[in-house]
Amino acid sequence: MAMTADELSAIESRHPQVFQRPAYKRFWPLLLIAGTVLYLAYALWFFSLPQVLRESHWERLPLFLSQWISYDLQPEFRLDQPEITPKYPRFSALGEHPDPDWVIKNPDGTFTVLIDGRDKSVTFDKTRATIVANGQTVPVSLTGGKPEVTGPVPDWVTVHDDEIVAKMGFAGEVRVTVDRVKVRKRFLGWANFVFDTRSPFFGKSAGEVISLIVSGPELQPGTSNLALAADNIWNNAQWQHGDVWTKLLQTIVMAFLGTLLGGIVAFPLAFFAARNITPSGLLSQVLKRFFDFMRSVDMLIWALFFTRAFGPGPLAGSAAIFFTEIGTLGKTYSEALENIDDKPREGVLSTGANGLLVQRYGVMPEVVPVFISQTLYQWESNTRGATIIGAVGAGGIGLKLWEAMRTNSNWANVFYMVLLTLLVVFIFDNISNFLRRRLSRTLHDYNRLQAAQG
Amino acid sequence: MAASAFSEDRDFDFRADAATPPFLHVPIMTSATLHSDATRRQADAWRRQTSLRRFYTALGVGLLLVAMCATMWFADEANAGHFFDRLPHILDFLSWLVPKDWSDVWRALFDIASPNDKGTQEFNFPLGRVYVWGGFYIPEYFELMLTTVNVALVSTFIGFVFAVPFSFIAARNLTPSPVLRLFVKRFMELLRAFPEIVIAGLFAAIVSIGPVAAIIAIGLHSIGALGKLFYEINENIDMRPEEGLRAVGANWFERVRFADLPQVLPNFMSYTLLRIEINVRISTIMGAVGGGGIGEELKLSISRGFGAKTLALVLLLFITIFLVDQFSAWLRRKLVGEQAFLMSA
Numbered sequence: 055m056a057m058t059a060d061e062l063s064a065i066e067s068r069h070p071q072v073f074q075r076p077a078y079k080r081f082w083p084l085l086l087i088a089g090t091v092l093y094l095a096y097a098l099w100f101f102s103l104p105q106v107l108r109e110s111h112w113e114r115l116p117l118f119l120s121q122w123i124s125y126d127l128q129p130e131f132r133l134d135q136p137e138i139t140p141k142y143p144r145f146s147a148l149g150e151h152p153d154p155d156w157v158i159k160n161p162d163g164t165f166t167v168l169i170d171g172r173d174k175s176v177t178f179d180k181t182r183a184t185i186v187a188n189g190q191t192v193p194v195s196l197t198g199g200k201p202e203v204t205g206p207v208p209d210w211v212t213v214h215d216d217e218i219v220a221k222m223g224f225a226g227e228v229r230v231t232v233d234r235v236k237v238r239k240r241f242l243g244w245a246n247f248v249f250d251t252r253s254p255f256f257g258k259s260a261g262e263v264i265s266l267i268v269s270g271p272e273l274q275p276g277t278s279n280l281a282l283a284a285d286n287i288w289n290n291a292q293w294q295h296g297d298v299w300t301k302l303l304q305t306i307v308m309a310f311l312g313t314l315l316g317g318i319v320a321f322p323l324a325f326f327a328a329r330n331i332t333p334s335g336l337l338s339q340v341l342k343r344f345f346d347f348m349r350s351v352d353m354l355i356w357a358l359f360f361t362r363a364f365g366p367g368p369l370a371g372s373a374a375i376f377f378t379e380i381g382t383l384g385k386t387y388s389e390a391l392e393n394i395d396d397k398p399r400e401g402v403l404s405t406g407a408n409g410l411l412v413q414r415y416g417v418m419p420e421v422v423p424v425f426i427s428q429t430l431y432q433w434e435s436n437t438r439g440a441t442i443i444g445a446v447g448a449g450g451i452g453l454k455l456w457e458a459m460r461t462n463s464n465w466a467n468v469f470y471m472v473l474l475t476l477l478v479v480f481i482f483d484n485i486s487n488f489l490r491r492r493l494s495r496t497l498h499d500y501n502r503l504q505a506a507q508g
Numbered sequence: 509m510a511a512s513a514f515s516e517d518r519d520f521d522f523r524a525d526a527a528t529p530p531f532l533h534v535p536i537m538t539s540a541t542l543h544s545d546a547t548r549r550q551a552d553a554w555r556r557q558t559s560l561r562r563f564y565t566a567l568g569v570g571l572l573l574v575a576m577c578a579t580m581w582f583a584d585e586a587n588a589g590h591f592f593d594r595l596p597h598i599l600d601f602l603s604w605l606v607p608k609d610w611s612d613v614w615r616a617l618f619d620i621a622s623p624n625d626k627g628t629q630e631f632n633f634p635l636g637r638v639y640v641w642g643g644f645y646i647p648e649y650f651e652l653m654l655t656t657v658n659v660a661l662v663s664t665f666i667g668f669v670f671a672v673p674f675s676f677i678a679a680r681n682l683t684p685s686p687v688l689r690l691f692v693k694r695f696m697e698l699l700r701a702f703p704e705i706v707i708a709g710l711f712a713a714i715v716s717i718g719p720v721a722a723i724i725a726i727g728l729h730s731i732g733a734l735g736k737l738f739y740e741i742n743e744n745i746d747m748r749p750e751e752g753l754r755a756v757g758a759n760w761f762e763r764v765r766f767a768d769l770p771q772v773l774p775n776f777m778s779y780t781l782l783r784i785e786i787n788v789r790i791s792t793i794m795g796a797v798g799g800g801g802i803g804e805e806l807k808l809s810i811s812r813g814f815g816a817k818t819l820a821l822v823l824l825l826f827i828t829i830f831l832v833d834q835f836s837a838w839l840r841r842k843l844v845g846e847q848a849f850l851m852s853a
Contacts (some may be wrong), residue, residue, distance in 0.1 A: 367587030
């Protein structure tokens with residue numbers, strides 16, 4: 055049903071306001087886009103983004119991410135000693151007497167290290183090494199003063215002056231020099247998550263541990279095996295379960311306490327700030343500006359101040375959230391109060407009730423669900439926010455996260471804490487959502503009843 | 509139940525009526541007593557109900573108080589300094605904040621040399637000047653504040669650009685495929701809940717410590733946060749324009765562009781402005797943990813106890829956040845009216 059040009063122009067002349075809008079109305083989207091583009095160009099220059107991106111090390115990203123869910127072991131074999139023996143770094147995940155089954159001493163005196171089965175492995179003695187990976191075998195001669203590959207060099211092997219590096223992807227790598235062979239073997243998972251290497255339960259299977267706990271002889275005289283196991287887990291040196299969980303609880307407490315106290319203080323103040331309830335315009339203005347002030351002085355500033363006042367810890371964090379929440383909740387509460395229906399209030403007032411009773415029976419029933427809902431919402435968002443302000447010293451898991459990240463080597467621990475934080479946020483989101491949905495049903499019913507009654 | 513009670517009353521009423529002489533006006537009396545009987549029953553029921561409600565309320569408040577006291581004790585125990593030990597010293601701690609010379613606050617703010625300068629870091633105000641053109645300079649703190657605000661703006665922009673398409677995919681009424689919807693929703697949830705500080709730390713190791721890492725962290729978080737709000741708006745649109753477009757054979761992109769977008773854009777803008785307010789605050793905090801900008805300087809200044817510098821920074825930060833909030837509120841009011849300020853319960 056194509057229209058003719060006449061019909062089109064007829065429609066156009068009938069509705070001029072649709073087709074001939076003022077210039078600013080027609081062009082403001084264009085102007086907005088142009089402004090945004092200009093601003094982005096400026097931001098590009100301001101942050102010198104091209105240079106930052108050029109100098110960034112994106113190759114580290116997969117490495118770091120893989121470290122979140124894996125760990126590596128790095129045995130080293132000295133070739134300049136009378137006898138070749140594997141050496142492991144101190145505090146390696148294998149404990150004090152490592153004897154992994156992927157390091158094999160062959161009958162002819164050579165060593166074989168299996169990095170990913172026989173397909174990715176290295177076999178060596180003092181004179182030569184043979185690296186196997188990707189279906190290729192690379193023989194390396196170690197006799198000529200520097201390591202030399204005999205034959206073609208595949209692209210996964212890099213030959214440096216005095217070192218040959220064979221990268222085997224996620225599984226690990228082999229570094230060969232004349233006087234040592236260094237192997238890095240990567241394992242999926244978290245090492246020693248339950249028991250650390252000092253624990254008497256270290257290296258035992260789950261069945262063994264359970265049977266020890268249930269009916270084994272006391273490993274440490276005077277304490278039951280159950281208590282010993284619990285203590286070993288709680289004080290695991292590498293994962294610090296006890297400390298992490300305590301810090302997590304601190305974060306939860308900070309959010310809870312700060313929001314609750316903020317709500318308690320904001321509640322009475324909001325009545326004096328709501329213009330329809332308080333008779334004094336001056337008081338209302340003063341309180342509203344006070345709320346604005348508490349909100350605008352950032353949570354960070356409060357956190358830094360209270361950290362200085364009380365010392366680092368959850369008290370400082372709670373106080374920071376408390377002060378910010380006075381502002382936020384005070385503002386939202388007073389806005390909710392200003393939006394109430396005045397009829398119930400007038401009704402209660404007409405019975406001769408005093409001021410307090412009018413608030414209690416004329417106002418509170420209407421606003422309390424809204425208040426609770428808003429408080430729950432703030433609680434939820436503070437549970438997230440408490441993680442960040444923790445990092446400036448206000449206690450909780452934030453500081454621990456920040457410290458674990460600073461060395462760039464403990465990503466598995468970071469990921470462990472992240473998972474716990476996500477779990478906490480998830481649980482509290484759901485609790486808060488559940489409660490708010492119940493409340494909103496109450497509110498909804500109330501509104502529907504009111505509408506039905508006219 | 510009410511009806512049967514009524515008829516019972518009526519029966520009783522009749523019998524009483526028949527048994528008593530008319531001149532005593534007993535019918536009126538009995539009707540009054542009966543009325544009070546029903547009222548009493550109603551009152552009892554109401555009283556039972558309220559006392560139950562009161563019991564639950566008291567129980568809830570009681571539990572809340574117990575939890576509050578327990579958490580207070582826990583927070584106090586875990587803290588480095590204890591509340592009642594530190595309380596008398598609060599004012600000592602505030603005393604360093606009061607500068608000996610109040611003009612130093614202005615000097616610190618505008619990088620003007622101070623006569624109190626004895627070569628220490630506390631009064632080296634002119635050192636941080638950022639020269640733009642000849643003798644014209646931007647004071648250090650304004651430059652830092654600008655960095656923080658720019659971090660917030662750019663990361664909100666990133667959040668907006670990605671959240672808009674994600675929100676269309678996540679909306680129940682616009683995307684029929686539940687798998688795709690669920691995937692996008694979970695993805696946004698993950699972005700929202702993932703601690704920003706970890707993303708910032710990760711990218712600090714990749715793109716070097718500084719504002720770019722903060723932008724990435726806050727930007728990713730904003731995608732999740734805005735995406736959630738946006739798709740909830742999308743799910744509440746009027747579907748008639750969409751059906752109209754569907755009837756004339758418009759494809760998905762055309763329907764979203766011409767039926768959905770015009771309805772939701774003002775609300776999107778309103779939430780984005782709200783996000784800018786939040787992001788300015790977050791980027792300040794990010795600065796304090798290495799993201800550059802004013803947060804870093806503030807943290808240093810407070811930890812070293814530089815009164816004048818701290819006051820200048822707090823003043824600048826306060827005014828900036830206040831202005832951003834007011835501007836955003838004004839714009840939101842223009843965009844969507846009062847509705848932007850009513851929190852849905």
